[in-house]
Amino acid sequence: MSNPLGKWKQKLLLQQNPLTAKSIPQTSIYSLANLLDFINRYEYIFVKHDTSGQGRGIFKVYKRNELYCFNGFSIQGDQINKCVPAIKDFHKVLHPFEKFGKLGNYIIQEGVKSLALNGLPISIRVHVQNLKGKWVIGGMYGKIGTAATIENGIVNAHRGAQVVSIDDLLSVHLKMGESDKKDAIDSLKKISITAAKVIATHFPCREYGIDFGLEPKGKPVLLEVNSTPGISGFAHIENKVIWKRIVKNRKIQNEIDS
Template identity: 60%
Template sequence: MKLQLGKWKQHLLLSQNPLTAKSIPRTALYSMTDLKDFISRFDYAYVKHDTTGQGRAIYKVYKQEDGRYCYNGYSIQGEPISKCVKVLTDFHQTLHPFERMGRMGNYIIQEGIQSFTPQGLPVSVRVHIQLLKGKWLIGGMNANIGTEGNLENGILNSHRGSAIITVNELLSSHWQMGESERHQLIRRIETLATSAAKVIAKQIPSREYGIDLGLNAELKPIIFEVNNTPGIGGFAKLENKSIWRRIVEIRKLQNEE
């Protein structure tokens, strides 16, 4: 049985490598003190459950000009939530409804990274990286792009209505990049994802990882999250199935080792 790779654990590991340490959001364990600090320093912050996936238990939190605190995202059950409150303790109660019973879930706080297309749509990149015969291979990459419905919280997950496209399509259609420029950026993404996989593998070994990254205003790749049990359903949604087939073929070769 694989060890579960929590978000806080991966932050600690990625902080130890010079390249990955420069390419992760500022992160802290959840506390009211740190949440207030993050909201005061950044346009918004994300509060995430340490171990959930598929967009569950993630909230975008920010302070409005009228002094109210607003948060929107999805509960741990996956239900959409959008609310504004006068005091942050009301948000805390949303996270920890069973606090009096001693059932406290673990959360982290992350700096909100502005990862948007020139058209203003939230975007992330998934790199599926696989270990075969001692070498890390890029099994495939895709881009997860939001719609109008994702604008409020910026949470990208195909389970939450975002669309999957190829990275080449993302960069050529939305950034109008030529082939050479696309190739350079993709190489930077691949290098960062490979470094992240190597760092995580030292403590949480796996034959494959799914690395989710954003692209900030300067098109610098920023690591959002590393998954050591990545699914490949997103790649199956691409019209061109060659990327999905490559990942499956590498998996077959891994099983033969």
């Protein structure tokens, strides 16, 4: 599913609030100059298509010796994993139709080290809903990538990521104590509600699915806001309790709207 709310527009909106501004990774509009700048500054970076979803149009890019390596999926969903001597060779993969004047829109983002203790990449989805004019947390869950995800960094259920409860993610896979766990969840909730308010001023929706990484010290990093979030992930955890709550909230929203 694509995201009609582009990643670059999100970045510009989220930058306008102090809390969300300090919660997002360094992000730039795609250009060859910006690509080189980011690669030289960070251990690895991500190049993402502005509106794609489900792990398509995303590449993890890094330097290895004198080569530029990129691993991810094209807009069509084809896996691409190669190293090239010149960064413009990667540019050709992103923009195969450049000679026809067709340049897809991409952004560049610093790589966030969001890892479980066993080294597998993790992410968190927070579902936020607007109920009677008030933003509420519908629920949240964790996602744990596969061994292949270490290479491409794409933690997505469509790419084989495992969905776990937020409690399992923090307690079992990150070995957080109760106090740190509460701090992380409170922080996720606060940033998510703030992000929903910020985005809704320009792109109003009844709900958003917000994706986070978690830095080693437990600080949430806001990766993306989805304006048409699916909820199937919630059906796999906690006996569907959260899934049922989100569906119930949607029914209330529909009743208010009608």
